[in-house]
Amino acid sequence: DARVTQTPRHKVTEMGQEVTMRCQPILGHNTVFWYRQTMMQGLELLAYFRNRAPLDDSGMPKDRFSAEMPDATLATLKIQPSEPRDSAVYFCASGPARALDGQHEQYFGPGTRLTVT
Amino acid sequence: QKEVEQDPGPLSVPEGAIVSLNCTYSNSAFQYFMWYRQYSRKGPELLMYTYSSGNKEDGRFTAQVDKSSKYISLFIRDSQPSDSATYLCAMSRDTGRRALTFGSGTRLQVQP
Numbered sequence: 001d002a003r004v005t006q007t008p009r010h011k012v013t014e015m016g017q018e019v020t021m022r023c024q025p026i027l028g029h030n031t032v033f034w035y036r037q038t039m040m041q042g043l044e045l046l047a048y049f050r051n052r053a054p055l056d057d058s059g060m061p062k063d064r065f066s067a068e069m070p071d072a073t074l075a076t077l078k079i080q081p082s083e084p085r086d087s088a089v090y091f092c093a094s095g096p097a098r099a100l101d102g103q104h105e106q107y108f109g110p111g112t113r114l115t116v117t
Numbered sequence: 118q119k120e121v122e123q124d125p126g127p128l129s130v131p132e133g134a135i136v137s138l139n140c141t142y143s144n145s146a147f148q149y150f151m152w153y154r155q156y157s158r159k160g161p162e163l164l165m166y167t168y169s170s171g172n173k174e175d176g177r178f179t180a181q182v183d184k185s186s187k188y189i190s191l192f193i194r195d196s197q198p199s200d201s202a203t204y205l206c207a208m209s210r211d212t213g214r215r216a217l218t219f220g221s222g223t224r225l226q227v228q229p
Contacts, residue, residue, distance in 0.1 A: 108160035
Protein backbone atom coordinates (compact mmCIF):
# COMPACT_ATOMS: atom_id res chain seq x y z
CA ASP A 1 0.00 0.00 0.00
CA ALA A 2 1.90 3.06 -1.26
CA ARG A 3 1.65 6.06 1.05
CA VAL A 4 3.33 9.36 1.72
CA THR A 5 5.13 9.23 5.04
CA GLN A 6 6.02 12.18 7.23
CA THR A 7 8.17 12.54 10.31
CA PRO A 8 7.84 13.58 13.04
CA ARG A 9 4.09 13.28 13.50
CA HIS A 10 4.15 15.74 16.39
CA LYS A 11 6.66 18.40 17.35
CA VAL A 12 6.62 20.81 20.27
CA THR A 13 9.40 23.36 20.36
CA GLU A 14 10.25 26.70 21.82
CA MET A 15 10.29 29.93 19.87
CA GLY A 16 13.61 30.48 18.15
CA GLN A 17 14.44 26.81 17.70
CA GLU A 18 15.04 25.15 14.34
CA VAL A 19 12.40 22.70 13.14
CA THR A 20 12.96 20.13 10.40
CA MET A 21 10.10 18.13 8.91
CA ARG A 22 10.67 15.23 6.56
CA CYS A 23 8.58 13.62 3.86
CA GLN A 24 8.97 10.48 1.80
CA PRO A 25 6.82 10.72 -1.34
CA ILE A 26 5.19 7.73 -2.98
CA LEU A 27 7.74 5.85 -5.06
CA GLY A 28 7.54 6.97 -8.69
CA HIS A 29 5.79 10.26 -8.01
CA ASN A 30 7.65 13.23 -9.48
CA THR A 31 5.82 16.11 -7.84
CA VAL A 32 6.01 17.01 -4.16
CA PHE A 33 4.07 19.69 -2.33
CA TRP A 34 4.25 21.20 1.14
CA TYR A 35 1.05 22.60 2.62
CA ARG A 36 0.21 24.22 5.93
CA GLN A 37 -3.23 23.86 7.49
CA THR A 38 -4.67 26.10 10.18
CA MET A 39 -8.22 26.69 11.34
CA MET A 40 -8.11 30.28 10.18
CA GLN A 41 -6.46 29.89 6.77
CA GLY A 42 -7.28 26.32 5.80
CA LEU A 43 -4.83 24.55 3.49
CA GLU A 44 -2.16 26.82 2.05
CA LEU A 45 0.52 25.84 -0.44
CA LEU A 46 4.04 26.57 0.78
CA ALA A 47 6.26 24.99 -1.87
CA TYR A 48 6.09 22.73 -4.89
CA PHE A 49 8.76 20.55 -6.52
CA ARG A 50 8.82 18.68 -9.80
CA ASN A 51 11.62 16.21 -10.46
CA ARG A 52 13.28 17.57 -7.30
CA ALA A 53 13.49 21.11 -8.70
CA PRO A 54 11.62 23.85 -6.82
CA LEU A 55 8.93 25.34 -9.07
CA ASP A 56 6.96 27.50 -6.70
CA ASP A 57 7.74 28.60 -3.17
CA SER A 58 5.80 31.84 -3.26
CA GLY A 59 3.68 30.78 -0.30
CA MET A 60 6.65 30.38 1.98
CA PRO A 61 8.11 33.09 4.25
CA LYS A 62 11.56 33.19 2.71
CA ASP A 63 13.32 34.65 5.70
CA ARG A 64 12.65 31.65 7.92
CA PHE A 65 11.38 28.75 5.80
CA SER A 66 13.32 26.60 3.38
CA ALA A 67 12.34 23.51 1.40
CA GLU A 68 14.62 21.04 -0.34
CA MET A 69 14.64 17.63 -2.01
CA PRO A 70 18.07 16.09 -1.42
CA ASP A 71 16.97 13.06 -3.42
CA ALA A 72 13.83 11.61 -5.00
CA THR A 73 12.84 9.82 -1.80
CA LEU A 74 13.19 12.70 0.66
CA ALA A 75 11.75 16.19 0.92
CA THR A 76 12.48 18.49 3.85
CA LEU A 77 10.89 21.63 5.22
CA LYS A 78 12.88 23.69 7.70
CA ILE A 79 11.86 26.61 9.86
CA GLN A 80 14.62 28.67 11.45
CA PRO A 81 13.92 30.43 13.73
CA SER A 82 10.46 29.13 14.59
CA GLU A 83 7.74 31.44 15.89
CA PRO A 84 4.43 30.76 17.68
CA ARG A 85 2.52 31.79 14.54
CA ASP A 86 4.11 28.82 12.74
CA SER A 87 2.01 26.46 14.86
CA ALA A 88 -0.03 24.43 12.39
CA VAL A 89 -0.25 21.04 10.71
CA TYR A 90 2.21 20.70 7.86
CA PHE A 91 1.28 18.27 5.10
CA CYS A 92 3.39 16.82 2.37
CA ALA A 93 1.69 15.53 -0.77
CA SER A 94 3.01 13.80 -3.85
CA GLY A 95 1.62 13.36 -7.34
CA PRO A 96 2.29 11.03 -10.25
CA ALA A 97 4.17 11.86 -13.43
CA ARG A 98 1.25 11.45 -15.87
CA ALA A 99 1.97 14.37 -18.11
CA LEU A 100 0.28 12.87 -21.17
CA ASP A 101 -3.21 12.77 -19.74
CA GLY A 102 -2.61 15.68 -17.45
CA GLN A 103 -3.79 14.06 -14.26
CA HIS A 104 -3.23 16.39 -11.36
CA GLU A 105 -4.22 14.36 -8.33
CA GLN A 106 -2.19 14.58 -5.16
CA TYR A 107 -1.85 12.16 -2.27
CA PHE A 108 -1.31 13.50 1.20
CA GLY A 109 0.75 12.27 4.10
CA PRO A 110 -0.56 12.19 7.68
CA GLY A 111 0.97 15.55 8.54
CA THR A 112 3.31 16.95 11.18
CA ARG A 113 1.51 18.79 13.98
CA LEU A 114 3.83 21.60 15.05
CA THR A 115 3.40 23.60 18.23
CA VAL A 116 5.77 26.50 18.88
CA THR A 117 5.59 27.90 22.40
CA GLN B 118 -12.65 37.30 -2.24
CA LYS B 119 -11.23 33.79 -2.24
CA GLU B 120 -10.77 31.95 -5.53
CA VAL B 121 -12.69 28.97 -4.14
CA GLU B 122 -15.67 29.32 -1.83
CA GLN B 123 -17.11 26.52 0.24
CA ASP B 124 -19.71 26.59 2.99
CA PRO B 125 -17.98 25.48 6.21
CA GLY B 126 -21.10 23.84 7.66
CA PRO B 127 -21.48 21.86 9.80
CA LEU B 128 -23.98 19.92 7.76
CA SER B 129 -25.89 17.37 9.82
CA VAL B 130 -27.95 14.66 8.11
CA PRO B 131 -29.57 11.37 9.19
CA GLU B 132 -28.05 8.09 8.10
CA GLY B 133 -29.23 7.07 4.64
CA ALA B 134 -29.76 10.63 3.43
CA ILE B 135 -28.40 12.01 0.17
CA VAL B 136 -25.75 14.63 0.86
CA SER B 137 -24.93 17.48 -1.47
CA LEU B 138 -21.67 19.38 -1.02
CA ASN B 139 -20.79 22.33 -3.20
CA CYS B 140 -18.06 24.76 -4.16
CA THR B 141 -18.00 27.83 -6.34
CA TYR B 142 -14.93 29.32 -7.91
CA SER B 143 -13.98 32.47 -9.72
CA ASN B 144 -10.99 31.51 -11.88
CA SER B 145 -12.05 30.16 -15.28
CA ALA B 146 -8.55 28.72 -15.77
CA PHE B 147 -9.33 25.87 -13.38
CA GLN B 148 -9.71 22.63 -15.34
CA TYR B 149 -9.08 19.88 -12.83
CA PHE B 150 -11.45 19.37 -9.93
CA MET B 151 -11.02 17.15 -6.93
CA TRP B 152 -12.79 16.25 -3.74
CA TYR B 153 -10.87 15.26 -0.65
CA ARG B 154 -12.18 13.78 2.58
CA GLN B 155 -10.37 14.60 5.79
CA TYR B 156 -11.02 12.83 9.04
CA SER B 157 -10.08 14.55 12.26
CA ARG B 158 -6.31 14.64 12.79
CA LYS B 159 -5.64 12.90 9.47
CA GLY B 160 -4.36 13.99 6.08
CA PRO B 161 -6.79 14.73 3.23
CA GLU B 162 -7.71 11.62 1.22
CA LEU B 163 -8.48 11.90 -2.49
CA LEU B 164 -12.06 10.84 -3.19
CA MET B 165 -12.91 11.97 -6.68
CA TYR B 166 -11.06 13.55 -9.56
CA THR B 167 -12.67 15.16 -12.62
CA TYR B 168 -11.32 16.92 -15.65
CA SER B 169 -13.33 19.78 -17.14
CA SER B 170 -17.14 19.56 -17.10
CA GLY B 171 -19.35 16.55 -16.60
CA ASN B 172 -20.19 13.89 -14.09
CA LYS B 173 -18.20 11.09 -12.55
CA GLU B 174 -19.56 8.31 -10.38
CA ASP B 175 -17.71 6.02 -7.98
CA GLY B 176 -19.85 3.83 -5.77
CA ARG B 177 -21.97 6.05 -3.53
CA PHE B 178 -20.14 9.19 -4.67
CA THR B 179 -20.93 11.36 -7.69
CA ALA B 180 -18.94 14.44 -8.66
CA GLN B 181 -20.40 17.07 -10.97
CA VAL B 182 -18.67 19.99 -12.61
CA ASP B 183 -20.49 22.88 -14.28
CA LYS B 184 -17.84 25.12 -15.70
CA SER B 185 -20.34 27.55 -17.21
CA SER B 186 -21.57 28.31 -13.70
CA LYS B 187 -18.17 27.78 -12.02
CA TYR B 188 -19.85 25.35 -9.66
CA ILE B 189 -18.88 21.86 -8.55
CA SER B 190 -20.77 19.36 -6.44
CA LEU B 191 -20.22 16.11 -4.61
CA PHE B 192 -23.20 13.89 -3.90
CA ILE B 193 -23.11 11.09 -1.37
CA ARG B 194 -25.90 8.54 -1.58
CA ASP B 195 -27.01 6.37 1.34
CA SER B 196 -24.79 8.35 3.71
CA GLN B 197 -23.19 6.46 6.59
CA PRO B 198 -21.87 7.61 9.96
CA SER B 199 -18.41 6.71 8.63
CA ASP B 200 -18.85 9.49 6.06
CA SER B 201 -18.68 12.04 8.88
CA ALA B 202 -15.62 14.11 8.04
CA THR B 203 -14.60 17.41 6.47
CA TYR B 204 -14.90 17.48 2.69
CA LEU B 205 -12.57 19.78 0.78
CA CYS B 206 -12.90 20.72 -2.84
CA ALA B 207 -9.72 21.48 -4.74
CA MET B 208 -8.90 22.59 -8.24
CA SER B 209 -5.96 23.35 -10.47
CA ARG B 210 -5.13 24.94 -13.79
CA ASP B 211 -4.50 23.30 -17.13
CA THR B 212 -0.87 24.37 -17.26
CA GLY B 213 2.15 22.54 -15.92
CA ARG B 214 1.67 24.10 -12.51
CA ARG B 215 -0.13 21.46 -10.48
CA ALA B 216 -0.57 23.30 -7.23
CA LEU B 217 -4.09 22.91 -5.89
CA THR B 218 -6.30 25.67 -4.63
CA PHE B 219 -8.49 24.37 -1.84
CA GLY B 220 -11.84 25.36 -0.49
CA SER B 221 -12.06 25.83 3.25
CA GLY B 222 -13.92 22.54 3.72
CA THR B 223 -17.44 21.53 4.76
CA ARG B 224 -17.83 19.54 7.95
CA LEU B 225 -20.37 16.74 7.52
CA GLN B 226 -21.99 14.85 10.37
CA VAL B 227 -24.10 11.78 9.57
CA GLN B 228 -26.28 10.90 12.53
CA PRO B 229 -26.98 7.17 13.10
